[in-house]
Amino acid sequence: MIYYIVRRIVTMIPTLFVISFLIFFIIELPAGDYISNQVAALKSSGESASIAKLEFMRKEFALDRPFFERYLIWVGLWSGPHGFDGLLQGNWGWSFEFAKPVEEVIGPTLPLTVILNFATILFVYVVSFPIGIYSATRQYSWGDYGFTFLGYIGLATPNFLLGLIMLYLFNIWFGLSVGGLMAPEYIDQPWSVAKGLSVLAHLIVPTVVIGTSGTAGMIRRLRANLLDELHKQYVTTGRAKGLKEGRLLVKYPLRMALNPFIADIGNLIPSLVSGSVIVSVVLNLPTVGPVLLSALQSQDQYLAGFILLFVAVLTLMGMLVSDLLLAVLDPRIRLGGRAAS
16 A cells, blocks of 8 residues: 555656646647736837836746746746746746735635635535435435435526525624635734634535535435445345345445545545636635636736646645545455555
């Protein structure tokens, strides 16, 4: 197992380089960049005093270099102008739109984004796991029909509409401030117990809103997988041997049905970030989603590139965790040619 973990971590290094190149290539596909767009806007408005400063910034941040050289400078494998270091040296780049380093732009949002994603994933699994088991073991019951109906409502309801409704209700019932991940008085304040409790209270609405559609889909998949396993011959044999239904369910069919359930951990992270952009804008959440959208619209390539690379790192880590859990859960999965013990 240790050898497999080390091998996977080593494999992530070239994978990240390939991902970083694809990210940089896609971001560079549109014609021009942030500086050229600003220069064109200044020329059209008749202002020329700031053009010289923008052209200086183009050279300062290597935007006048060829594509591959710009990529190597961004990654940190090539020395940039005036010691402009790259990602490997701990320099996340410069945000032209915010006129400050990337770490200062998204530094406060990264912890909140990770907390929100973790809370959402936890919500999806905690809610969908027991409901999926109940629906599969009580097929065509009133409870099964009820949860199926709620699942379809969850899939059909737009997240932003559900978010607005919940914000209104929580504001009326509990006096929770509208929008954000904390009360206004805690913004820009150091972390404390009161601020942490405020964040936990404000996490309820975005967690439920973002996780609703994922929960509904997960319930349907777990129900279908578990029903398929319950109708297999080894379950009938286990019943014939006198195994109790609870022990039989947990020991065999449930473990087999959980494979896709666990494998979705890595896929949930990018879908949560990309799928929560509109929700983050509507709910005024200080996460990386709105910042990424703004960076892509303005062609702020260093800011957008780092956020996308950060999501890729989270995805690779999530996939590693899901693979390790699958190896523990299912003895049929082999690591390095040996059966997982």
